[in-house]
Amino acid sequence: MQSHAMPRDILIVGAGIAGLACAISLSQELTPSIPGLKITVYEGTAGPSASGGAISLTPTAQNYLDKLGVLSALNQMGSDAGIEVDIIELFSLRSGRRLGPLRFTDENGLGYGGYKGRRVMRNALSRAMLAVIETRPNTTVHFDKKVTGGSTTDDASVTLTFDDGATATGDLVLGCDGVHSVTRTRLVDPGNRSEYTGIAFIQSITDAHDLSLPMHFNRTAVHLTRHSSLLTSYCDPDRRMLFSAAILRVNEHLIERYQTAAKLDCREQASMKMSIRYLVRTQFAKSALPAIRELLDHTEDWALYPVYQVRQRGRWHKGRILLLGDAAHAMPPRDESAAYSIEDALIFTQILSQNRHAPLSAIFQEYETARRELVNRAFDASRRLWQSDLDKGLFPGHVRGLMSPVHGAPIVGKSGGAGVGVVVANAGKGSATAATHQSFSDLSVYSLTREFQGEIDS
Ligand SMILES: Cc1cc2nc3c(=O)[nH]c(=O)nc-3n(C[C@H](O)[C@H](O)[C@H](O)COP(=O)(O)OP(=O)(O)OC[C@H]3O[C@@H](n4cnc5c(N)ncnc54)[C@H](O)[C@@H]3O)c2cc1C
Numbered sequence: 001m002q003s004h005a006m007p008r009d010i011l012i013v014g015a016g017i018a019g020l021a022c023a024i025s026l027s028q029e030l031t032p033s034i035p036g037l038k039i040t041v042y043e044g045t046a047g048p049s050a051s052g053g054a055i056s057l058t059p060t061a062q063n064y065l066d067k068l069g070v071l072s073a074l075n076q077m078g079s080d081a082g083i084e085v086d087i088i089e090l091f092s093l094r095s096g097r098r099l100g101p102l103r104f105t106d107e108n109g110l111g112y113g114g115y116k117g118r119r120v121m122r123n124a125l126s127r128a129m130l131a132v133i134e135t136r137p138n139t140t141v142h143f144d145k146k147v148t149g150g151s152t153t154d155d156a157s158v159t160l161t162f163d164d165g166a167t168a169t170g171d172l173v174l175g176c177d178g179v180h181s182v183t184r185t186r187l188v189d190p191g192n193r194s195e196y197t198g199i200a201f202i203q204s205i206t207d208a209h210d211l212s213l214p215m216h217f218n219r220t221a222v223h224l225t226r227h228s229s230l231l232t233s234y235c236d237p238d239r240r241m242l243f244s245a246a247i248l249r250v251n252e253h254l255i256e257r258y259q260t261a262a263k264l265d266c267r268e269q270a271s272m273k274m275s276i277r278y279l280v281r282t283q284f285a286k287s288a289l290p291a292i293r294e295l296l297d298h299t300e301d302w303a304l305y306p307v308y309q310v311r312q313r314g315r316w317h318k319g320r321i322l323l324l325g326d327a328a329h330a331m332p333p334r335d336e337s338a339a340y341s342i343e344d345a346l347i348f349t350q351i352l353s354q355n356r357h358a359p360l361s362a363i364f365q366e367y368e369t370a371r372r373e374l375v376n377r378a379f380d381a382s383r384r385l386w387q388s389d390l391d392k393g394l395f396p397g398h399v400r401g402l403m404s405p406v407h408g409a410p411i412v413g414k415s416g417g418a419g420v421g422v423v424v425a426n427a428g429k430g431s432a433t434a435a436t437h438q439s440f441s442d443l444s445v446y447s448l449t450r451e452f453q454g455e456i457d458s
Contacts, residue, residue, distance in 0.1 A: 004357055007171035007172035007320075008038060009038050009172075010026060010037075010040070010171065010174065011040055011170040011172070011174070012039065012041040013175050013176060013181075013182075013183050014042075014044075014177035014325075015048070015143070016126075016176060016178055016325065016341075017342060018326070018341035019041055019176035020130065020141075021064070021068060021341065021344075022176060022324060022344075022348065024069070024139075025345045025349040026039055026345075026349050026352070027133075028069075028136075029350075037138050039138055039140070040140050040142065040168065041139070041141040042145040042146075042160065042162070047143050048123055051122075052123070053303070053305075054120060054233065054235045054243040055338060056118070056119050057082075057118040057120060057125075058104070058117055058338075059104060059111055059113060059115035059117060061336070061338050061339035063113050064339065064342040065342065067346070068132065073129075073131045073132050077128060079237060079240075079241075080120075080127070081120070082118045082119055082121070082235060082236070083119050083120075083234050083235055083239070085233070086104050086105050087103050088104075088222055089218065090224065091217075091221055091224070093224060093284060093289070093292070094225060094287060095288050096287065119234070146162060147160050147161070149187065150183075150187055151187075152187060152318060152319030157171060158321060171320065173321040173322070174321075174323075175187070175323040176324050176341075177327050183321060183327060184328070188315055188318045188321055189314045189318075189323075192311055194308040194309065195309055195311060196255065196307075196308055197309050197332045197333070197386070198250075199249060199332065199333055200248065200249075200304055200305060201245045201246070201247055201305040202247075202302045202305070203244065204244050204245075205241060207240060207241070207242075208239060208242045211242075215242075215291050217232065220234070225283070230244065230283075230292070231244065231245040231247065232292075232295070242295070244299065246280045248283060250306065255306045258304045273301065276304055277302055280296065280302055281296050309330050310330045312329075312379050312380075313376070316328050317361075317364040322348070322364050324345060325340075325345075328344070328375075329375045329379060331378060331379045331383070332382045332383050333382070333386070347370055347371060348367050
């Protein structure tokens with residue numbers, strides 16, 4: 001086979017979870033053997049976003065972050081390190097009845113592969129990833145560099161253009177710019193725009209010290225109604241920062257009005273804020289749980305996050321550009337999407353490093369072969385659960401998502417194409433059970449959900 005030059009100048013669009021995971025993993029894996037390696041991340045915002053609330057990391061996501069050195073950086077961040085979650089307590093919102101726990105542990109109380117769940121502020125996770133990048137000699141992150149387009153027609157290089165008129169040229173572009181990806185819609189798969197799922201998260205952070213009543217859960221709880229759910233979770237070891245997310249169907253017109261109001265004057269914004277607060281209170285305030293009533297009474301600032309998805313089976317690569325993370329496969333809500341994004345980065349790194357002199361087209365094809373089926377399966381499962389529930393006027397899709405089998409890494413053997421073999425080892429710390437797709441049984445998920453249907457009052 002003809003030998004091709006290994007990409008040395010790698011441009012990454014987006015400093016989200018996928019982009020930063022790619023930068024760290026490529027730098028760690030390739031630096032020792034590729035002289036002159038240069039990895040540059042371009043992020044459109046002015047700095048790590050302060051919005052977005054808290055994110056749930058599954059045991060698998062934690063395992064991957066540990067491999068990248070991010071978990072230890074996070075653990076050094078004191079109260080910003082997030083809170084370990086071993087169970088999610090479920091309640092009926094109306095009656096207050098405890099429905100049972102969902103566990104992030106095996107039957108011995110051990111985390112999968114040594115890892116439990118974690119709830120952490122998105123901003124803290126970004127800062128931990130950036131701290132690891134700062135230790136890498138050849139990796140730079142530029143903020144305030146919004147990509148607007150580019151070209152990948154040249155056989156030997158790829159160029160990005162930015163909204164400030166600048167350009168950057170490299171050997172390889174990784175499009176990690178999220179669900180509304182410009183890399184996808186302008187370069188790789190024009191026309192493949194994100195679609196609204198019909199579901200939105202309405203989120204808020206409250207100082208728990210401002211509340212007088214004790215909470216009825218230890219760390220994290222989901223409160224179910226037949227049509228929506230309310231997640232409440234502490235995000236710090238001191239249990240002071242309380243994250244709430246109302247997860248419900250929201251009409252697309254309201255989303256548009258919300259987005260328009262954000263660009264208008266304070267009066268419009270204040271009026272929209274009141275509407276959102278009213279929506280949450282109407283849906284959740286009639287609860288037998290006094291702490292929930294107080295929380296909703298107290299909380300004024302709610303932010304709306306509509307959930308978008310990317311049409312399945314769209315194109316993932318073109319020329320010298322590859323899409324990863326949500327840019328390639330944003331799915332309906334599923335609390336493991338971050339794990340899929342980090343896994344994309346790890347698998348691509350392995351394929352690239354084992355096939356340094358293969359043409360990029362063969363490397364991209366090999367990557368797609370390794371990823372497509374797993375991602376499709378996850379997407380199908382997520383969509384089926386949400387759709388069938390919504391059709392029935394039920395809303396336990398999110399809970400089923402939470403109960404979905406702990407996502408494990410695929411083990412892909414030697415295959416054709418560029419002759420790439422990929423193994424992302426899943427073994428974690430100690431002798432605890434590793435996180436696999438079988439960690440929670442699908443059967444119990446379905447029977448539990450059926451059981452809940454009688455328990456959850458509308
Ligand atoms: C409301 C909500 C709640 C969620 N909760 C969870 C959860 O609890 N657990 C979980 O695992 N997953 C969760 N997810 C999914 C998870 O957030 C995503 O799967 C994950 O963030 C994808 O990472 P990413 O890096 O691909 O994209 P993103 O995190 O979206 O990062 C993309 C980055 O690219 C930047 N960017 C965009 N356009 C440009 C451009 N033109 N030029 C330069 N930079 C650009 C963005 O500013 C951003 O920094 C949730 C999603 C939503 C919407």
